[in-house]
Amino acid sequence: xxxxxxLMLLFNDYKDxxxxxxxxxYGNISSNDIEIGENYGDLTLKIFKIRExxxxxxxxxxxxxxxxxxxxxELKNNYINFFIKPVEMLRTMNESIxxxxxxxxxxxDTSRVLIEHTSSNPTGPIHVGRIRNSIIGDSxxxxxxxxxxxxxxxxxxxxxxxxVISLYLGHMRYHKNEKPSLENLLDGYQRIYRDREIxxxxxxxxxxxxxxxxxxxxxxxxxxxxxxxxxxxxIKSSLKKIGIEISxxxxxxxFILYGEVNRMLDDISTExxxxxxxxxxxxxxxxIFLTRTDGTSLYFARDIVYHLFKAQSFDWIIDxxxxxxxxxxxxxxxxxxxxxxxxxxxxxxxYGFVSxxxxxxxxxxxxxxxxxxxxxxxxxxxxxxxxxxxxxxEDEKINKISKAIASSSIRFNIIKVNANKPITFKWSExxxxxxxxxxxxxxxxxxxxxxxxxxxxxxxxxGDYNEYERKLIKTMYIYPYYLKGAVDFLRPDIMANYMLLxxxxxxxxxxxxxxxxxxxxxxxxxxxxxxxxxxxDSSNIVGINLIDEI
RNA sequence: GGGCACGUGGCCUAGCAUGGAUAGGGCAACAGCCUCCUAAGCUGUAAACCAGGGGUCCAAAUCCCCUCGUGCCCGCCA
Numbered sequence: 001x002x003x004x005x006x007l008m009l010l011f012n013d014y015k016d017x018x019x020x021x022x023x024x025x026y027g028n029i030s031s032n033d034i035e036i037g038e039n040y041g042d043l044t045l046k047i048f049k050i051r052e053x054x055x056x057x058x059x060x061x062x063x064x065x066x067x068x069x070x071x072x073x074e075l076k077n078n079y080i081n082f083f084i085k086p087v088e089m090l091r092t093m094n095e096s097i098x099x100x101x102x103x104x105x106x107x108x109d110t111s112r113v114l115i116e117h118t119s120s121n122p123t124g125p126i127h128v129g130r131i132r133n134s135i136i137g138d139s140x141x142x143x144x145x146x147x148x149x150x151x152x153x154x155x156x157x158x159x160x161x162x163x164v165i166s167l168y169l170g171h172m173r174y175h176k177n178e179k180p181s182l183e184n185l186l187d188g189y190q191r192i193y194r195d196r197e198i199x200x201x202x203x204x205x206x207x208x209x210x211x212x213x214x215x216x217x218x219x220x221x222x223x224x225x226x227x228x229x230x231x232x233x234x235i236k237s238s239l240k241k242i243g244i245e246i247s248x249x250x251x252x253x254x255f256i257l258y259g260e261v262n263r264m265l266d267d268i269s270t271e272x273x274x275x276x277x278x279x280x281x282x283x284x285x286x287x288i289f290l291t292r293t294d295g296t297s298l299y300f301a302r303d304i305v306y307h308l309f310k311a312q313s314f315d316w317i318i319d320x321x322x323x324x325x326x327x328x329x330x331x332x333x334x335x336x337x338x339x340x341x342x343x344x345x346x347x348x349x350x351y352g353f354v355s356x357x358x359x360x361x362x363x364x365x366x367x368x369x370x371x372x373x374x375x376x377x378x379x380x381x382x383x384x385x386x387x388x389x390x391x392x393x394e395d396e397k398i399n400k401i402s403k404a405i406a407s408s409s410i411r412f413n414i415i416k417v418n419a420n421k422p423i424t425f426k427w428s429e430x431x432x433x434x435x436x437x438x439x440x441x442x443x444x445x446x447x448x449x450x451x452x453x454x455x456x457x458x459x460x461x462x463g464d465y466n467e468y469e470r471k472l473i474k475t476m477y478i479y480p481y482y483l484k485g486a487v488d489f490l491r492p493d494i495m496a497n498y499m500l501l502x503x504x505x506x507x508x509x510x511x512x513x514x515x516x517x518x519x520x521x522x523x524x525x526x527x528x529x530x531x532x533x534x535x536x537d538s539s540n541i542v543g544i545n546l547i548d549e550i
Numbered sequence: 551g552g553g554c555a556c557g558u559g560g561c562c563u564a565g566c567a568u569g570g571a572u573a574g575g576g577c578a579a580c581a582g583c584c585u586c587c588u589a590a591g592c593u594g595u596a597a598a599c600c601a602g603g604g605g606u607c608c609a610a611a612u613c614c615c616c617u618c619g620u621g622c623c624c625g626c627c628a
Contacts, residue, residue, distance in 0.1 A: 030568085031568085033568090038574085039571085039572095040571070044571090046570065046571095048570065048608090048609085048614085077570090077571045078569075078570075078571080079570085079571065103567090113577080121628075138563050158628070161627080161628065162628085163626075163627090163628075173607085275626080276626090277626095279626095280626080280627050286624090287586040287626095289625085289626050290626095291626075292626045293626060294626085295625075296626090298625095298626065298627080298628090299627070299628050300628095303628095312594080322622085322623085323555065323622055324622055324623060324624085324628095325623090325628090326553090326554060326555080326622080326623065327553080327554080327622095327623050327624065329626085330554090330622090350554095350555085350557070352556070352621075352622085353621070353622075355621085360621095363605065385590075386590095389589090389590065390588085405590095416563080417562085417563070418557070418563090418564090420555065421555090421556065421563085422555085422556065422620085422621060424562095426561095426562090429561095429562070432576095432577070433590055434577080434590060434591090435575085435576040435577060435590095436562085436563075436575065436576045436577085437590085439592070440576095440591085442590085443588075443590050444591090445592070446588065446590095447587075447588060450587065450588060451587050451588095455587085488567095489567080490616085493564095494603090497563090497564065497575090500564095500575075500576085501575085503573095504575080507591065507592075508592085510587080510591085510592095511591075511592055511593095512592095514586075514587070515587060516586095516587050517587090518587095529588085549588080550588080
């Protein structure tokens, strides 16, 4: 197995440069003592730890640290504030963009990371609860990809177990003579659940099919894969609307078909305990069952095999899971590390449930909002708004914009909230395109594009910067710190919040600094092009589709 | 009962890892700003005992303990 390189972002990291110098002066200074300042200075050193008269500390630092990039150093309330020359920050960004066409630049690591997400049972359409998984997973994929990892995504297709068997049986019982379609499959599936309440032979039939399945009945497995594929295809096409395409699909049945589950059980046979014919692992006073009395395998066993399979090709494995899987994941993690040669790094990203105002989502009670519903309504709402705000736009343009808004807006509303938090889905919030929203960011971008379009004969230059320009430069410069934070904690919401900050700062600049036909035009155009680049870069990570006009 | 999360103005949310400068945004409300680069924008007003209590500390939304509320898990389901 490879060791995972600790990736670094490549740019002129003034915080790091300063930290190294300060460490030479005061040994007990650590990275935590320097903050990215907001209102007081660009970088801030807390000097509570330094047991010296603050005035003396200031003098010492002023004497020792005389780098070109530093504009001034001030003392205020036990903080030493460092001001960086805006032109230096701007140069840092632009040199990187010029050379590598991105800021910051990255290493391309050779280690491979697999992000497993969505993995919904292919027994129904994907709804707004499940898309939190997909959106978080896809954003983490984009984030790591941008950071320089070789990342791919994977969907674990659960085509074994009682749910999909019910899907298959529903078709055989109620729609046998029809070609399987999404509609008749869902109908059959729901009827199975309804009818088994009164007809207990259904349970017996499911049990028999499960045994045939586990014994590797190839014909049955193929038939079930066929019906599952139809539902899976509908999930795929829904996800595609919001820009999510999963790189690889792994079918659970393959592990049964090729005997992987049994092989794994043999490998740890000496560790297994029995209760009747059922096999389990004893961990403390917990019993983790791997097989049933009838010999069929349980999810836990198949999940072990799946993770061993992932570890064969990937150095880092990331699972996106609902919070209801916390215990399962904890047990799985323990078992993989204590009973197997499992050397890959593994992370579990959990997210809180999405509920509706009417309560918990329930497929069987019909209390769900599907992704397709949400997408259609968002399109509809955005078209309505565009017709009012942009009466001159033609249909083709309106369609293009509304699609970009729908996809971006759905993703952004989910991703901007910390994954730990439970979410209550509200139409009024989903269809609001103002404030902390994707359209707000898209709008800022369109404003920048519009100016660039109208100023064909511009040059780009450096100069002196007023407070709005300085704020914008600084906010752009600190992009790598947010990027790193988002990666270190696998938290795409950090990126989302950065983008709102960046857009807000841009709008402030836009309102206060005229560009076209202004004496300062060339200097400001440079800010504009830099802003455009960074917004594009970050938008790609959270899945916002930027367009020139909105 | 045990475990894991979450609780910040009327509503949503950032900050909590690494304690430190007036708790930052947004929605809704109210008052303003388009002969000037896209008003999906901007400015201003009002609104928060950071769930409650205790503790540690020069300093607590942040760390520790207890309590309350909500959700999730505690299956030979997935």
